[in-house]
Amino acid sequence: MAPVLSLQDAAFAFGNGRDGGARLFSGLSLNVREGEFVSVIGASGSGKSTLFKLIAGLLEPIRGEITLYGEPAPERLGKVGYMPQRDLLLPWRTVMDNCLLPLELTKQGRAADGAAEVRKLLRLFGLEGRENAYPAELSGGMRQRVAFLRTLMTGRPLLLLDEPFGALDAMTKRDLHRWLLGLWDGLDKSVLFITHDLEEAILLSDRIYVMPAAGSGEPMRELQVPLPRPRESGMKYTPECVALRQELEQLFDAQSPIAH
Numbered sequence: 001m002a003p004v005l006s007l008q009d010a011a012f013a014f015g016n017g018r019d020g021g022a023r024l025f026s027g028l029s030l031n032v033r034e035g036e037f038v039s040v041i042g043a044s045g046s047g048k049s050t051l052f053k054l055i056a057g058l059l060e061p062i063r064g065e066i067t068l069y070g071e072p073a074p075e076r077l078g079k080v081g082y083m084p085q086r087d088l089l090l091p092w093r094t095v096m097d098n099c100l101l102p103l104e105l106t107k108q109g110r111a112a113d114g115a116a117e118v119r120k121l122l123r124l125f126g127l128e129g130r131e132n133a134y135p136a137e138l139s140g141g142m143r144q145r146v147a148f149l150r151t152l153m154t155g156r157p158l159l160l161l162d163e164p165f166g167a168l169d170a171m172t173k174r175d176l177h178r179w180l181l182g183l184w185d186g187l188d189k190s191v192l193f194i195t196h197d198l199e200e201a202i203l204l205s206d207r208i209y210v211m212p213a214a215g216s217g218e219p220m221r222e223l224q225v226p227l228p229r230p231r232e233s234g235m236k237y238t239p240e241c242v243a244l245r246q247e248l249e250q251l252f253d254a255q256s257p258i259a260h
């Protein structure tokens with residue numbers, strides 16, 4: 001399958017990196033193929049969110065090449081659906097008006113068929129009847145679903161989701177995993193997903209990349225998830241899943257300065 005995203009040998013540093021300042025990472029390569037769900041996991045501060053900002057075009061690498069949808073992409077802003085770590089719903093806008101924002105920003109106007117599409121997705125997202133609610137009137141899980149829906153409304157084939165379930169309690173998270181696994185097959189999107197949660201990464205992903213420790217200059221580690229699709233949440237107890245979890249834990253322990 002064709003890669004929708006390819007990052008080759010990327011390096012990045014904040015501040016004076018070009019003049020020899022400390023690099024957050026270097027030599028990072030990854031790809032996401034059409035229809036794939038790929039996770040990036042790594043220690044806090046390893047640069048996962050920064051990597052997403054590079055891919056989304058909010059930051060520029062000091063070295064490396066990024067291609068999107070098969071073409072070099074020096075101009076990347078607006079070419080991927082990007083859901084940042086915080087839901088960032090506008091509190092003064094209703095659910096409907098938040099979801100229509102991508103259409104307004106891309107000057108497609110507030111077309112009636114945009115509202116019809118949002119209504120259709122609200123049903124699919126278990127948010128039927130909430131279109132006139134304000135974000136403060138929703139639960140955390142609902143707000144994340146609205147933010148995800150808004151990301152889908154960008155219409156982009158590649159979605160970058162930065163810890164979308166990170167701030168949620170374990171039960172809500174499990175519900176959303178089940179919901180997302182049910183939804184995934186019909187979505188026809190490619191996803192790059194940041195998480196700290198190993199079980200979440202295994203259950204949802206086709207492949208997992210492990211970020212190297214900040215400043216180490218190591219490459220990404222890549223692991224395949226040996227679970228068939230469609231997935232269901234009980235699969236996390238299979239021996240394949242437990243073995244992969246163990247392997248990931250060992251990779252993390254090897255990175256941690258306080259594990260030994």
Ligand SMILES: Nc1ncnc2c1ncn2[C@@H]1O[C@H](COP(=O)(O)OP(=O)(O)OP(=O)(O)O)[C@@H](O)[C@H]1O
Nearest residue numbers: 014015024042043044045046047048049050051214
């Ligand atoms: N605008 C900035 N200027 C300078 N340093 C920054 C900036 N943004 C992030 N950093 C630093 O870069 C490093 C990586 O940050 P980043 O948010 O990408 O990590 P992360 O892996 O996503 O972490 P977490 O899992 O905790 O969200 C951190 O040390 C952070 O303090």
